[in-house]
Amino acid sequence: MSSLIEVAGLVVEYPGLRALDQVSFTLEAGTITALVGPNGAGKTTLMRCLCGLDRPLEGRILLAGFDVMEAPRECHARLGFLPDFLGLYDALTVAQCLQYAAAAHAIRLEIPSRITTTAARLALTPYLSQPVGTLSRGLRQRVAIGQAIIHSPKMLILDEPASGLDPEARHALAQLFHTLQAEGMTLLVSSHILAELEDYATHMLILRAGQLIEHRALGSAPAHTMLIIEFAQGQPAGLAWLAAQPAVSELVTTGATVRCLFAGDAAAQATLLHALLLAGAGVVRFGPAGADLQQSYLETVRHGQVPLS
């Protein structure tokens, strides 16, 4: 896969505040990346910089080969953005909003067919002649997504796209993202609802306090795995042995159960288990704590805090 976005050494400062600190990463074309991080991590700032809405102090962003700072309008023609505040014209009808969005992104010829297709994708066809201001929050969200995708951008950036949507609409949104990905679009999605991101994200990009903690494909082995190990009652020797291992950190003990971070792949985990048994520990349960996005995010963020605390 070729890279669609290349970010190198991005630094964004506000007076007395470093919002992004030397952030560098590459987004491959055709991926869906979940942008996650705690409040204040710099997610919105990063997305605004990628869109050319905010200027970084240092660093470079290339979108499809165009420098966002040098050629913002060329980038905007290849970019769709859904801000958290939607940015809709309440006095215009849904059809007018979509028509304006298409024309403003240099679509000239096939605007009517694009309006029809986009409205059908987002189940907005019955509302095309209604003013946007009269629609519910969920429908407005869909119109805003329609505005962002009507020009078939190469890159789609969405800030909290599912907020305000009911479960059915969220499911439909996930399906839409899959379809867009299949069509070759690259998506960067920020959300606090990690379970929702798990439905469609292929990669995860974690920010904390303005720094990029981790960027990896979901399903690939994280640098650190959260392990759950349960010892037989009255086996403190195993616990002490485990704590002494250099690949093990962040031990949290609850009764006879230990949660810890382990630096190593599946083979290393097997070696660890074998060594534990050889050390005489009565292990009754051993394995990764969970592989879902929520767990993966928490593991990474927790681990990312270690060197800074």
Next chain:
Amino acid sequence: MNPELQRQWWLELSPARLITHGAGLGVLFVLVGLLDARFGLGFGAATPTAALLVFVCLAAWIGGQRVADALLDELRAQTWDMQRLSALSPWSMTWGKWLGATTDVWLGSLLCLAIFLQTAQSLTVSIRALFALEALGGALLVQILSLIGALALTGHPRRLKGLLGGRLVMVSSSLGYAWLAFHLGTDETVRWYGQVLPARVFCTGLLWVALVWGTLGAYRLMAETLQVRGIPWAWVSFLLFAGGVAAGGYVQPEQLPVVQLRTLAAVVLIGALGAAYLTAFNLPRDPLFARRLCGYARASQWRRVAEETPLWIVALGVGLVAVVVCVGTAGPVDDAVGPITHLGLAAFALWAYAARDLLLLLGLGFGPRAARAETTAVLILALLYWVIPALCTLLGLGAFRVGVRPPVFAGPGAASLILLVQLAGVGVWTWRAYQMRMTPQATGRT
């Protein structure tokens, strides 16, 4: 079709609105015509006057407000970022908003202008045409100034505060335009670079030239707002052009070339300093600009340095070049056209005053009350220029008065030295304020 123009038409050009406005104007002019007939004024006396007044109200005042609102409404509705994300060019965005937001206003205004041209039978055709050109140019200029005012607000954190300023710009420029229309006689003349020209034609020409520069200014500001940056050649050209036009009143063909040159430089200096104050106080100031410029300079990105240097610094730079010319060509006094022809070292003192004031404003922008930097700067400058000198005079502290506000023309050398010391002091204070503001205290932002 320009998408922004079409969007504005969707919003502004409803059939109901067009019918209402047309009917309103129709009723108004029928009533004025009846008044003419009833009081024996004869058709053509009150009607053309009313037509011009309604034109000014519609095209200049309401039109100016509409153009500003075309942008400010975007800010209020949080749709401006979406517009910034479109692929529309700055020029399409500029004229789409400008003419799109005022289309219905222009329909009514042009109707008024047609009524004026048809009914002002007491005026010759050429005078009527001149009136029409003044009216059109003046209204368009008010509208574009209003758009410039709104664009200047887009980067201000307290945007509503600026609404009053925008309205003031609109009203004052409308009044200036009305003064030109109603008080300048048709037989008056002006002397410009030794040429005697009809004043009314000259002013009308200037009005349209100002409109061209205003349009260019709005385009460049729009481009900057859309992150499309450029080297400020247009700004430098405007300062030189405006100085050149204004100098026409002082430069005479019989003067020596060196006197003409230093007179031109003096006028350019005064214009550039005025422009520096205007832009520094009104355009958004990015507190990180110095850091950006240093970063670009370290990376030898000189084009970026030129693109991101604030306009007020560019204006001060143009002023400094004019100072060099003024000082370098200083010569004997030419009393025929006043002190403007022999500023000499006083030119540097004037420049130093402006540099000190704007550095003070910059420093206040780094302080804890950055949002009120302009107001605080105005108060401090009022103290420095008027209150403290007046108190010193009252108390007989002449030397202290000179130290606070050194007289530029009475002793330009001493004034320059004193102002250099003041400039250095303000510079050190500004540098400290900058360092305190820029020291990262925490990371993280949503």
